[in-house]
Amino acid sequence: MxxxxxxxxxxxxxxxxxxxxxxxxxxxxxxxxxxxxxxxxxxxxRGNVSQKQCLEQLKLHNINVDEEQILLSSTVTAQYIRNYYPLASVWTLADQGLRDELATHNIRLAKQPEEAEFLVISLHEHLQYSDLNLAFKAVMNGARIIATNADKMFPNEEGPAFDVAGLIGAIEATTGKSPEIILGxxxxxxxxxxxxxxxxxxxxxxxxxxxxxxxxxxxxxxxxxxxxxxxxxxxxxxxxxxxxxxxxxxxxxxxxxxxxxx
Amino acid sequence: MxxxxxxxxxxxxxxxxxxxxxxxxxxxxxxxxxxxxxxxxxxxxRGNVSQKQCLEQLKLHNINVDEEQILLSSTVTAQYIRNYYPLASVWTLADQGLRDELATHNIRLAKQPEEAEFLVISLHEHLQYSDLNLAFKAVMNGARIIATNADKMFPNEEGPAFDVAGLIGAIEATTGKSPEIILGxxxxxxxxxxxxxxxxxxxxxxxxxxxxxxxxxxxxxxxxxxxxxxxxxxxxxxxxxxxxxxxxxxxxxxxxxxxxxx
Known part of the structure; x- marks a missing residue:
């Protein structure tokens, strides 16, 4: 084969x-x-981790590759924003790994949701209600939506788990706005x-x-x-x-x- | 008038x-x-508080009424389940107030999401990722969905805030299932x-x-x-x-x- x-x-x-x-x-x-x-x-x-985190996880299991051999939806999302909207400020609904990846690509992170031109949605395994509410505020104040991916579930040790599609659905249902692009x-x-x-x-x-x-x-x-x-x-x-x-x-x-x- | x-x-x-x-x-x-x-x-x-909590909040502001004069979507949801599915076991995606209200009406709360016949969704201001994941598991294992209400936003001190419709949207987007009834x-x-x-x-x-x-x-x-x-x-x-x-x-x-x- x-x-x-x-x-x-x-x-x-x-x-x-x-x-x-x-x-x-x-x-x-x-x-x-x-x-x-x-x-x-x-x-x-995966859009909620950085290339570095991923490289280390592979190394831990004796799989040795270069950083460039790891392409995550977070990487591709950061490249997309960097190429097409280099001056935009971004709010995230995602784990810290996405913000690390955006920072690596010199993308400006908004200090307040109301200031953001884009909301980037990815998996957020440390999500709290306030994260949903701040993302909602960003979009209600005009932020456009980008999603790293739109998977409904991912497989973990205990079976299928709730994934990014749910966070997109949460923001769509409350704001009436949808992602204009899904990079993954x-x-x-x-x-x-x-x-x-x-x-x-x-x-x-x-x-x-x-x-x-x-x-x-x-x-x-x-x-x-x-x-x-x-x-x-x-x-x-x-x-x-x-x-x-x-x-x-x-x-x-x-x-x-x-x-x-x- | x-x-x-x-x-x-x-x-x-x-x-x-x-x-x-x-x-x-x-x-x-x-x-x-x-x-x-x-x-x-x-x-x-409001589906995330109990009648008692609400009565106390009104009293605090010198508004004195009887408990029966407060009708919340949590109350009406509890009455609905009690009347039509008295033996059903229920999982919740909601604040503790809903579980208190269900317990007051002698409704059985499932110990594991996989055992639940119904998932009841309401506002959850203390939400974490695991709450979404457990609700997702309940529905993936066959639980039918009931929502206390489907408001997109509620007004708080700082303006409009993310409401129940977002939590319904999150579960719909990941499971493909929708509430069969919205009581509020x-x-x-x-x-x-x-x-x-x-x-x-x-x-x-x-x-x-x-x-x-x-x-x-x-x-x-x-x-x-x-x-x-x-x-x-x-x-x-x-x-x-x-x-x-x-x-x-x-x-x-x-x-x-x-x-x-x-």
């Missing part, structure tokens, strides 16, 4: 990790790719960032992930090979029912199987 | 209170109603509870509130007189543009004006 593949786009949550736990065989599979000289990027819709997978921004990093044509690349809506859709709309793993949000029955642009080329139990010849 | 009115349905937030603060002249106006022998119920979409104003359940308490025909009653969508709509759909105050969610310009069932009979600056002859 992989002889023609020169580069891998690898999802993190549900594909490499379940919560903090490494998925069995994931490190070995990635080591094998590295030994065979395959190019790798990790492509994650399956957006063209994530695909381009990955292909630029890999320096490969898409047909030589394979995306491996657990989400038909973000991973498989991105791969299929950009002429990549696609492999759906069953260690995350999708079970075998659901996987076999997929059609159209969400149907993967391969369904494999886990990333551990992707370096086996089938 | 009030000679034919024998009973008043009075909203609380934005009509009697702005946050913790009493609206100027509110107590005097209510005292005058009481002196003239008018019947009164306070009819509030303008529902028939709130109207009936108020008229039963007042023991008056609706045309002898006036509802006074700041919300066209809940107060005025409830009044007009139940043949009551309606007065919109400008001390809450609606300003004069918005008030004058209202049409149809949201158009009030009277627009008054505040509840302080409602006992003046116009």
């Amino acid at each position: 992989n002889s023609e593949v020169l580069g891998y786009l690898i999802d993190l949550d549900g594909t490499v990790f379940q919560g903090e736990k490494l998925i069995s065989g994931a490190a070995q599979s990635i080591h094998k790719m590295q030994e065979q000289g395959k190019k790798i990027v990790f492509l994650s819709n 997978k399956p957006s063209v921004f994530m695909a381009k960032a990955a292909l630029t990093q890999l320096q490969l044509p898409p047909e030589k690349c394979m995306i491996i992930g657990d989400s038909p809506d973000s991973d498989i859709l991105l791969g299929n709309t950009h002429q990549m090979k696609t492999a759906l793993v069953l260690t995350g949000n999708t079970n075998k029955e659901q996987a076999q029912r997929l059609t159209g642009m969400r149907k993967p080329d391969y369904i494999i139990h886990s990333i551990a199987d992707c370096m086996k010849e089938i | 009030n000679s034919e009115v024998l009973g008043y349905l009075i909203d609380l937030d934005g009509t009697v209170f702005q946050g913790e603060k009493l609206i100027s002249g509110a107590a005097q106006s209510i005292h005058k109603m009481q002196e003239q022998g008018k019947k009164i119920v306070f009819l509030s979409n 104003k303008p529902s028939v359940f709130m109207a009936k509870a108020a008229l039963t308490q007042l023991q008056l025909p609706p045309e002898k009653c006036m509802i006074i509130g700041d919300s066209p969508d809940s107060d005025i709509l409830l009044g007009n759909t139940h043949q009551m007189k309606t007065a919109l105050v400008l001390t809450g969610n609606t300003n004069k310009e918005q008030a004058q543009r209202l049409t149809g069932m949201r158009k009030p009979d009277y627009i008054i600056h505040s509840i302080a004006d409602c006992m003046k002859e116009i």
